[in-house]
Amino acid sequence: MKQQLTREEIQFIDNYLKNSGVEYIDTRAEVVDHVASEIENRFIENNTSDFYEEFKMYMIQHKKALLKNIHKYRWSLDKKILKQVFKNLIHQKVLAISGLFFGIILILINTLSVSTENLKTIYIVINGSIFFITVIYPLFWLWKQKISVINHAASLYYLSNYLILLNVGQLVEGYFLNYFIFLIVITWFNISFAVTQVNYFKFYKDKFQLS
Structure with a gap:
């Protein structure tokens, strides 16, 4: 069964993105959903449940591209x-x-x-x-x-x-x-x-x- 993130973990992602300059709350909500889904997939791929470790590794790999392409989420809205x-x-x-x-x-x-x-x-x-x-x-x-x-x-x-x-x-x-x-x-x-x-x-x- 796919492990889902807790409410606190989702809020952590939201706060992180807000502090990273994603100001619009509706755009941020779309990005949070995307990141949360990716972290849940990493739990399965890496056979782990360590949210903070997987989140850190994901952001190291994808943060720059994620923030660069934020306009795509705005356009979808x-x-x-x-x-x-x-x-x-x-x-x-x-x-x-x-x-x-x-x-x-x-x-x-x-x-x-x-x-x-x-x-x-x-x-x-x-x-x-x-x-x-x-x-x-x-x-x-x-x-x-x-x-x-x-x-x-x-x-x-x-x-x-x-x-x-x-x-x-x-x-x-x-x-x-x-x-x-x-x-x-x-x-x-x-x-x-x-x-x-x-x-x-x-x-x-x-x-x-x-x-």
Whole structure:
């Protein structure tokens, strides 16, 4: 039977990596899992149960490469959250929130004289609220913590919206219906992004018992 590391031994690995400069707690958790699995394999290969000796030998052999390639673990987390954003596009919560926003937009269009310029204002107000949920809310609660996937997602949210509005938005800006559909799609995606971000925030808050 494969010998598994104790909670104290896993915490030892976590503290070691933190002191070695792996600051983001979610990235560090991925590396801890990898190192723990490698140590458990070494127990079998070397027919031993001496954690500290095997850990020391493993780090002598692999620490430099492990820290050098830390970005690979960050990228794997980024890919995970992006996949979840696309999955959440058809999640009931996202569809319900999107439907509410779209209903509000349609009411505004039917009751007011809405031009393409007005649509821009509506978009800014709605997606500004989404930006608050996606960026400010998690960072406000976790300002003392470093979670790479949340920080990266916030940056990606801002950059993707900026580039899409700058390029695609200008192409359809003169056509009210096309621009309306374009903003609906962007808002739907942003809502999925916000729901995914909040879910990850709650997950890491509970997992690491963050205040």
